[in-house]
Amino acid sequence: MSELFDEVDEEVRRDQLQKLWEKYSIYIVAGALLIIAGVGGWRGYEYLEAQKAAEAGAAFDKAVELSEAGKHTEAEAAFNDLVAKAPSGYRMLARLRAAGEVASRDPKAAARMYDEIAADRGVGTEERELAKVRAAALLLDSASYPDMLARLESSAAPEATFRHTARETLALSAWRAGDMAAARKWLDLIANDGETPPSLRSRAEALQALLPPVAKS
Template structure:
């Protein structure tokens, strides 16, 4: 009975530690999300400008603005349908923006799986590598919310490469997913890579160090090391 009770408490303790790790990541995650939004806007802005310069369809902006106004007065489900249709009708940057807005609206409405599918369509349609990477990152995030961690991991593994535009953010999100799954070894390897990269953003490195410190504090050897230290201190005092 005592062994069974100890096992139950260990499982609960592991869940609590995992929740603490995720809470830490969520608390500091806004900063890198805002940074990737800037990347996205710059990339799509350039693509829209190129489309408008090279295309005779100068009503794209008006059509997109009209759809936005119409969507503002609709339910999230109806707004998502409007954006879905716009994404099909428009090529170039405005079509990509419509697809992203569709995904965001679906996510706001609580349909994470449909949001992920919308973002994946943007990935397939985008020509700019930065837009493709950001849409893929959003798709992976939505898949996590939808409970498809394996799908998110598969997508992020292609984004968490040094050659990819969102390498650092994708690596951090991948590490967070592994943390949630309890795969600390995989999570640690990703956080270590971020800490050891001299070009990694300082705020991201700080978060990675915090997570690694939590791993170290909660590792099986940590208590043993502390016990040895306390024993040695006690012996010295005697």
């Protein structure tokens, strides 16, 4: 008797599944196709992005080769082309390199390009700080010490990524302006920072030796 009931239950379940399939099969098939299409689309997107990155990488390397060969006008054009077309990572690198190429012929124009990068909130913090420091370095011969201080004081803070370069630039600017107290301040910060690169430390020591006795530490 129990076997009979089992057969009946199995038949009922089979009928229920058949009815469910007839009612919802179109949705099940459609859902499966959408999943397959989605996975395929994502794989295709990843492939295309990888191709774009590879092409941008090759173009970037070519632009660097032009720069290293002294072909700055051609290199600048190549970097600007990457700025217009490359994926975001290479686009940012190309903006920085394009400004560097312009610096060889027009430092003030290059400084403006770096300033634009430094003011761009869509750019990473580290890249913005680097652009700020590079812009200031290009203006060292023409900007006043107060202007340089306004540009770089925050970049010279204890935990700032490019504080060493910022401090050296400020020390040089103060020295050129005849503000020996300010020059000593920045040179002391360089000397007392255990993470100051050796080459920069040596330059700072050489500059400090040029200060008048009353301004020495």
